Amino acid sequence: MDTYDSRLSEILRTARISPPSTGSSRINVGTKERMASTIGGALMVYYGMRRSDKVGVALALAGGSLIFRGVTGYCPINDATGRNTAGKEDVAIEITSSLTINRPRAEVYAFWRQLENLPRFMSHLKDVQQLGPKRSHWVAKLPKGVGVVEWDADLVKEETDTLLAWRSLPGSDIDNAGEVAFVDAIGERGTVVQATISYRPPAGDVGGGVAKLLNPAFEQMVKQDLHAFKQLLETGEVPTIEGQPSGRR
Amino acid sequence: MKALCWNGVNDLRVERVPDPSILNPKDAIVRVTMSSVCGSDLHLLDGYVPTMKAGDIIGHEFIGEVVETGSGVKKFKKGDRVVVCSIIGCGGCAHCLDNDWSLCDNSNTKPEYLDKAFGYATAGIFGYSHAFGGYAGSHAEYIRVPFADQGAFKVPEGLPDESLVFVSDAFPTGFMAADMCGIEPGDTVAVWGCGGVGQMAIRSAYLLGAGRVIAIDRFEDRLQTAKEQGKAEVLNYEKVDVLEALKEMTGGRGPDRCIDAVGLEAHTTGVEEYYDKVKQTLRIETGRPAVLRQAIMACRKGGTLSIVGVYGGLLDKFPMGPAMNKALTFRMGQQHGQRYIPELLDIVAQGKVDPSYILTHKWTLDQGPEGYQMFKKKTDNCMRVVFTP
Ligand SMILES: NC(=O)c1ccc[n+]([C@@H]2O[C@H](COP(=O)([O-])OP(=O)(O)OC[C@H]3O[C@@H](n4cnc5c(N)ncnc54)[C@H](O)[C@@H]3O)[C@@H](O)[C@H]2O)c1
Ligand SMILES: [Zn+2]
Ligand SMILES: [Zn+2]
Numbered sequence: 001m002d003t004y005d006s007r008l009s010e011i012l013r014t015a016r017i018s019p020p021s022t023g024s025s026r027i028n029v030g031t032k033e034r035m036a037s038t039i040g041g042a043l044m045v046y047y048g049m050r051r052s053d054k055v056g057v058a059l060a061l062a063g064g065s066l067i068f069r070g071v072t073g074y075c076p077i078n079d080a081t082g083r084n085t086a087g088k089e090d091v092a093i094e095i096t097s098s099l100t101i102n103r104p105r106a107e108v109y110a111f112w113r114q115l116e117n118l119p120r121f122m123s124h125l126k127d128v129q130q131l132g133p134k135r136s137h138w139v140a141k142l143p144k145g146v147g148v149v150e151w152d153a154d155l156v157k158e159e160t161d162t163l164l165a166w167r168s169l170p171g172s173d174i175d176n177a178g179e180v181a182f183v184d185a186i187g188e189r190g191t192v193v194q195a196t197i198s199y200r201p202p203a204g205d206v207g208g209g210v211a212k213l214l215n216p217a218f219e220q221m222v223k224q225d226l227h228a229f230k231q232l233l234e235t236g237e238v239p240t241i242e243g244q245p246s247g248r249r
Numbered sequence: 250m251k252a253l254c255w256n257g258v259n260d261l262r263v264e265r266v267p268d269p270s271i272l273n274p275k276d277a278i279v280r281v282t283m284s285s286v287c288g289s290d291l292h293l294l295d296g297y298v299p300t301m302k303a304g305d306i307i308g309h310e311f312i313g314e315v316v317e318t319g320s321g322v323k324k325f326k327k328g329d330r331v332v333v334c335s336i337i338g339c340g341g342c343a344h345c346l347d348n349d350w351s352l353c354d355n356s357n358t359k360p361e362y363l364d365k366a367f368g369y370a371t372a373g374i375f376g377y378s379h380a381f382g383g384y385a386g387s388h389a390e391y392i393r394v395p396f397a398d399q400g401a402f403k404v405p406e407g408l409p410d411e412s413l414v415f416v417s418d419a420f421p422t423g424f425m426a427a428d429m430c431g432i433e434p435g436d437t438v439a440v441w442g443c444g445g446v447g448q449m450a451i452r453s454a455y456l457l458g459a460g461r462v463i464a465i466d467r468f469e470d471r472l473q474t475a476k477e478q479g480k481a482e483v484l485n486y487e488k489v490d491v492l493e494a495l496k497e498m499t500g501g502r503g504p505d506r507c508i509d510a511v512g513l514e515a516h517t518t519g520v521e522e523y524y525d526k527v528k529q530t531l532r533i534e535t536g537r538p539a540v541l542r543q544a545i546m547a548c549r550k551g552g553t554l555s556i557v558g559v560y561g562g563l564l565d566k567f568p569m570g571p572a573m574n575k576a577l578t579f580r581m582g583q584q585h586g587q588r589y590i591p592e593l594l595d596i597v598a599q600g601k602v603d604p605s606y607i608l609t610h611k612w613t614l615d616q617g618p619e620g621y622q623m624f625k626k627k628t629d630n631c632m633r634v635v636f637t638p
């Protein structure tokens with residue numbers, strides 16, 4: 001009992017940041033057909049990989065979520081299903097996940113705080129630019145090169161080496177928010193990084209429903225991004241097999 | 250280049266594929282000069298390792314020459330002759346730093362699969378399915394070696410590929426099997442399986458101080474090799490009751506340490522075989538744990554079971570009662586080659602062990618499919634066939 005260390009249990013999963021509810025969640029690219037195939041493709045890829053039974057455990061950045069979120073927010077879905085989305089209340093989707101990274105906390109924090117680094121491990125982000133001390137501009141890729149979604153975000157919490165939180169500005173393509181806590185792992189085992197990413201599906205039944213359906217895929221993507229973050233910090237690169245030879249035709 | 254590709258269960262073909270290139274700074278490209286089959290490949294051939302994709306290049310036990318290095322490779326230059334560990338470790342995660350390289354957090358490019366199947370994903374392995382990272386294997390003219398500074402080792406000069414290639418996989422695996430036993434002077438070590446891995450485990454057990462090694466298999470040629478090259482006493486499990494024989498040979502005490510160098514495709518006879526085969530075919534269990542069952546029963550009270558034979562998923566009729574009540578210790582794992590290879594290269598250079606005796610056939614890569622058939626069916630006394638591109 002003398003060796004009990006309560007820091008982790010005290011710090012993790014305490015704070016919460018919610019995306020703004022501006023009612024502006026929408027997507028503004030592509031034709032209906034392209035959007036429909038995007039969703040189909042994404043569903044096939046991620047669902048084909050294997051359904052996750054445990055929904056709701058994961059972490060990381062807004063990147064990918066936006067896509068699905070954006071995609072699901074688009075009206076062609078409603079067209080396709082013939083449903084009317086007006087007048088239903090909206091729900092925020094939130095995913096939390098943690099990983100331990102075998103590097104000093106200051107270094108881990110600094111890498112994330114340099115927001116331009118995010119696309120190096122968030123595969124669905126194309127670009128992030130710091131516009132001012134608090135403000136940044138984000139560009140995320142849609143699957144299959146259908147286009148991009150963009151938004152501005154503000155850092156709303158910044159405690160050096162400890163906590164970062166950001167929130168998209170009202171009027172974004174996708175309302176989203178993220179929060180990352182950095183905690184020393186017990187016994188000099190590096191840094192525990194806990195990320196919570198949330199986004200607000202577009203108002204209405206179908207938006208929320210489809211978002212829930214895509215949640216396992218989103219969760220998977222967030223986990224992959226966090227793992228890439230760990231790989232980058234611990235080894236300086238993200239191991240890959242993309243571009244290696246095979247006998248596939 | 251030419252490469253041996255997996256195209257489906259028991260369907261291997263030599264194909265033309267593009268040459269590999271550097272994809273990350275810590276990659277090196279190695280021109281393969283010799284690449285060996287391994288018992289682990291049989292699990293791929295037989296379809297017990299899911300997530301293989303048609304076109305995957307297999308092979309993971311190899312030696313060659315560095316022909317290109319990424320900007321992050323510090324230890325090697327063009328022309329260096331290297332043996333490469335079959336399992337990929339990053340060198341930067343907590344497990345690699347603990348010297349438990351096959352548990353690497355970072356080298357598996359697709360951790361999501363094993364995260365679900367095993368709870369936490371383990372390291373990437375060359376040519377060993379997408380669950381283990383999907384890396385292209387070594388039965389090819391060239392191979393890309395990620396984290397080359399960690400996984401590749403310059404070999405001592407003046408020794409042939411034949412003596413060095415097994416320092417990639419079979420030797421460190423056998424050595425780790427013996428190491429995990431925690432052998433005390435005079436211990437009797439029983440080794441199930443006299444393939445390349447078992448043979449290396451036998452030699453390693455003596456290197457680590459065993460008083461006696463008893464080797465178990467059914468192939469007379471392999472038992473003969475264990476006897477002649479490994480100074481093992483041998484048991485043919487088709488001819489004797491292994492449990493009775495081991496008990497008798499150890500004065501009623503049982504072997505102190507038991508090594509499983511067979512794994513999930515253990516061969517058995519009678520009702521047990523029928524039971525496991527049916528269940529395995531229906532995928533109700535994913536391994537046939539005949540050796541494990543036997544080793545648990547055979548092991549002395551308070552003894553150690555060291556498992557390097559590969560298992561993939563679920564086992565049935567696992568004798569937990571005997572294991573618990575006899576207070577056995579279980580040690581197991583994929584090999585942590587990076588931990589052992591420098592020491593093993595010394596052992597080979599000093600002539601203490603020349604692993605080349607497990608090499609029975611030296612063929613060309615074009616003969617890959619036939620080579621695997623021979624290795625699988627253990628015809629022509631094949632222990633290990635190696636390919637030269
Ligand atoms: N842990 C690792 O990192 C690692 C590395 C290499 C190989 N392996 C595993 O080690 C095992 C052996 O590899 P190998 O290359 O020597 O394979 P191999 O196929 O050449 O040899 C296996 C031997 O086991 C014998 N055997 C089968 N059933 C038996 C039984 N009931 N009792 C006693 N012996 C039995 C076979 O007759 C054969 O001689 C495989 O499972 C392989 O996957 C593990
Ligand atoms: Zn092997
Ligand atoms: Zn590692």
